[in-house]
Amino acid sequence: MPTFLPASRRMRSPLRSQRPLDARSPWRTGDFRVLFSASVLCALGTNVSDVALPLIAVLALDSGPGQVGLLGFLSTAAFLLIGLPAGAWVDRMRHRTVLIAADLVRAALLAWIPLAWWGDLLTFGGLCAVVFLSGVATVLFDVAGQSALPRLVEPAALIPANSALVTLAAAGNVAGRGAGGALVQLLGAPLAVVCAAVGHLGSGIQLMWMAREAAPVTPVARVAGPGPNLRAQIAEGLRHVLRHAELRALALTGAVGNLGSVMVNTMLPLVFARELGLSAGALGLFWAVGGAGMFFGARCARPVADRFGHGRGLVLTHLCLAPAGLLVPLLDRGGWLWVAGAGWFACSVRTGTANVLGVSLRQRLTPAGLLGRMNATFRFLLTGAMALAAALAGAIGAHASPRAALWVGGAFLCLSFLPTLLSPLRGRRALPVDEKPCGSAPKVAGCTG
Numbered sequence: 001m002p003t004f005l006p007a008s009r010r011m012r013s014p015l016r017s018q019r020p021l022d023a024r025s026p027w028r029t030g031d032f033r034v035l036f037s038a039s040v041l042c043a044l045g046t047n048v049s050d051v052a053l054p055l056i057a058v059l060a061l062d063s064g065p066g067q068v069g070l071l072g073f074l075s076t077a078a079f080l081l082i083g084l085p086a087g088a089w090v091d092r093m094r095h096r097t098v099l100i101a102a103d104l105v106r107a108a109l110l111a112w113i114p115l116a117w118w119g120d121l122l123t124f125g126g127l128c129a130v131v132f133l134s135g136v137a138t139v140l141f142d143v144a145g146q147s148a149l150p151r152l153v154e155p156a157a158l159i160p161a162n163s164a165l166v167t168l169a170a171a172g173n174v175a176g177r178g179a180g181g182a183l184v185q186l187l188g189a190p191l192a193v194v195c196a197a198v199g200h201l202g203s204g205i206q207l208m209w210m211a212r213e214a215a216p217v218t219p220v221a222r223v224a225g226p227g228p229n230l231r232a233q234i235a236e237g238l239r240h241v242l243r244h245a246e247l248r249a250l251a252l253t254g255a256v257g258n259l260g261s262v263m264v265n266t267m268l269p270l271v272f273a274r275e276l277g278l279s280a281g282a283l284g285l286f287w288a289v290g291g292a293g294m295f296f297g298a299r300c301a302r303p304v305a306d307r308f309g310h311g312r313g314l315v316l317t318h319l320c321l322a323p324a325g326l327l328v329p330l331l332d333r334g335g336w337l338w339v340a341g342a343g344w345f346a347c348s349v350r351t352g353t354a355n356v357l358g359v360s361l362r363q364r365l366t367p368a369g370l371l372g373r374m375n376a377t378f379r380f381l382l383t384g385a386m387a388l389a390a391a392l393a394g395a396i397g398a399h400a401s402p403r404a405a406l407w408v409g410g411a412f413l414c415l416s417f418l419p420t421l422l423s424p425l426r427g428r429r430a431l432p433v434d435e436k437p438c439g440s441a442p443k444v445a446g447c448t449g
Helices: 030-060 065-092 095-118 124-152 155-187 189-207 230-242 245-275 280-308 310-330 335-364 368-399 402-415
Strands: 435-438 441-444
Touching (some): 065 245, 124 155, 124 368, 155 335, 245 310, 245 402, 310 402, 335 368
16 A cells, blocks of 8 residues: 655655554644644635635625525536546545645635625626636545545544544534634625635645655556556446445435535525525524534544444434434524524534544545545535535525425435445444455455445
8 A cells, every 4th residue: 555755764654654652543643634734724714615605696696596506506516527537536646736736726716706806807607617616626635635544544543533634624614614604794705705715725835744645556557558447447436335335325325414414505595694684693603503513423433433333323323313404494583593503413413423434434445546436436426416405405495495495405314314224334333454355346344245
């Protein structure tokens, strides 16, 4: 398995030179610390823009439900268009290079929005273009980041490393979305986007401190003769996920959950700003409650796995907390705002715990040469569901009402536990240890393909 080699110590593996005294702690590995600190800035930029961009459409450009739904669709449409080939591309490239380039591209695109606003050039079409192109960069960043992590830390440190990153994402939801709502209220949505651009710029600069990598796991063929083509590599990643009962259940549960959460999130700006007359700060606070739930869920992941087992804990988390999604559409002024917030918090706790346990399981069920394609397949399915959900929410909001879209989203959240409940995950107690061949592609213990 290739490793990240510092320029001054190219003949030594960083896993050997930086082996932690506690095998379950990723913090002694320098490259993980770099990745984590860069992720802090990236999370801030992402969450501020998540609040500011739809509010620019609603408040600055007077967009309706259909346009808001289109904007949400475009933010994730890239996962449908290039999600699968992105995995094969990432497996052929150095992950550090992909991460840096994606962050710098997102910073430049977001910086254009306030410049266009100051020059009275900002249009809904221009906003859609920025959102879509930023989504393309996000596809490559997300696939490269999840594929790089198992090479940065010891296997025993994988769950703590994923827990740290999911906890960070949750904290970013709290701080970033709360700050995003406040910045929109104080400065206006276009100016708030400046902070998002600075976050991505800082992340890209920080990642330059990561040690340069060795050659990719799946290098592009440089000699004459036939080699694996892009279509064959994509198909190999799809087969690995869809023929494996546990990976397939994780993908289905994530896709249904994403359908629900994105339908809710797409309509929330309209319900808050127009139907309830609440401020941007109140919307940011509501989203921050979800971030707090993710934070709590991520911190609970290891205790849940230790107490109930890895797969059993994952299934129980989904089963107990997913039905809370039906509380979110009760959103209204007064006490019902608290009820909806409690439902959103519970759903986010489930997401935080499931992300840590599910991503760790995915990484351990996949050999190194397939990590990029496995992650790309999951991103294609999960974020593709998000793109479809945004379009569906916009259609329901335009032809029925935003409130009706909230109820459909809540129903998807409630039912998302079924694929994991009906899968072998409910009997798994521990992560797999040894990779074993299964068919034409190497897999690990538990493979049913």
